[in-house]
């Protein structure tokens with residue numbers, strides 16, 4: 001009976017699939033497609049957090065900017081993410097230390113922390129109401145075997161000045177954190193927001209500031225040189241500088257194809273909880289929670305009182321493609337996570353499910369640099385699913401760099417980006433590792449389920 005219900009729930013969830021994610025609607029004031037030839041000081045490709053922040057910062061400095069966006073501003077990961085504004089606490093300390101050493105890891109941590117401050121200043125400066133809840137974030141364990149990892153993360157983070165507090169069972173319950181999350185580390189930095197409202201707020205601010213935004217305008221290629229000439233279906237845009245803010249979609253444009261890997265990440269959102277369900281749940285401060293699984297689960301409440309659950313099952317699409325299609329296996333896994341962590345809410349209807357793409361370098365470090373003989377094609381990618389703050393900040397740093405001075409936070413990102421294997425090895429390797437991670441996580445989850453049955 002239980003299995004049948006689950007299948008019905010999954011089938012119903014699939015009916016709610018949204019091609020544009022759960023947070024945004026297609027703008028009613030869609031900006032016209034580029035037709036003919038235009039010129040500017042800077043052409044920006046992609047209108048997510050990175051592209052829009054770069055545009056806003058450049059216009060502020062009196063620079064003429066053209067933004068070319070394939071769909072509409074916010075169509076990519078910026079309009080689809082889980083809405084965690086996180087600083088340096090979530091970085092892969094071990095991997096970074098091995099690759100770039102302590103000093104540069106500190107710079108990367110500083111960069112992510114500054115990303116939080118920059119996004120927060122955007123909310124104030126552009127008067128963006130994006131339901132930001134500066135609650136801080138909790139990285140939680142769901143089984144006793146994960147405690148060591150939580151404590152180890154706290155220790156490593158402290159080496160880089162990230163203060164986090166260990167919350168034991170008693171402290172978690174005091175905060176009203178749902179009981180499936182046994183213990184965790186709490187970082188009093190950042191929080192959760194509605195990413196759709198944030199990115200649409202940036203879009204509005206950019207249009208008001210005089211940024212020329214062309215939507216429904218896909219860049220197909222460009223000619224390098226002292227003036228970069230960018231081609232779209234019906235026109236061209238020329239400028240002495242270009243910023244590629246196309247993130248996970250960049251490899252399809254022929255740049256970073258051997259460095260940046262698009263990974264599909266998925267989300268489900270439940271129907272709103274009733275006042276009674278909310279009262280029973282507790283979770284008064286609504287801290288965003290991520291788990292310390294190999295592939296994390298993220299669990300948060302929204303301002304509309306729904307639960308958004310993301311990640312858990314991540315996959316690489318063959319050939320670095322980014323098809324905008326549902327991922328049934330991921331939604332199934334997320335619905336299972338809903339039942340595992342919130343058994344009392346497992347029959348909640350699903351309001352929406354969706355997927356999007358993050359970009360990832362094999363060392364997990366940001367991929368930011370300049371290409372072309374003239375080094376006038378700037379790119380930013382590889383934020384590994386931590387781009388709400390960082391990809392916002394990078395727009396400001398690139399604008400400062402174009403002004404002639406390289407800010408120290410940008411200089412701190414320079415490193416040799418490792419290459420990835422060619423296909424089909426890349427597909428087999430990445431998805432092989434992902435499957436192993438899923439299996440390790442499932443072993444933990446099975447132990448949790450077994451313990452819960454034992455308790456009943």
Ligand SMILES: Cc1cc2nc3c(=O)[nH]c(=O)nc-3n(C[C@H](O)[C@H](O)[C@H](O)COP(=O)(O)OP(=O)(O)OC[C@H]3O[C@@H](n4cnc5c(N)ncnc54)[C@H](O)[C@@H]3O)c2cc1C
Nearest residue numbers: 046048049050070076077078081082084219356386387388
């Ligand atoms: C499900 C999910 C959950 C996530 N959760 C979090 C989270 O909680 N916290 C966090 O910090 N990060 C999270 N992320 C990652 C975060 O959303 C990204 O790092 C960030 O939004 C990247 O911003 P961006 O501007 O670089 O790229 P994007 O927002 O992807 O923007 C790129 C834009 O380029 C456009 N484009 C692509 N190709 C072309 C072309 N040829 N011509 C013109 N335009 C083009 C696209 O349409 C798109 O609008 C999540 C991502 C996903 C998918």
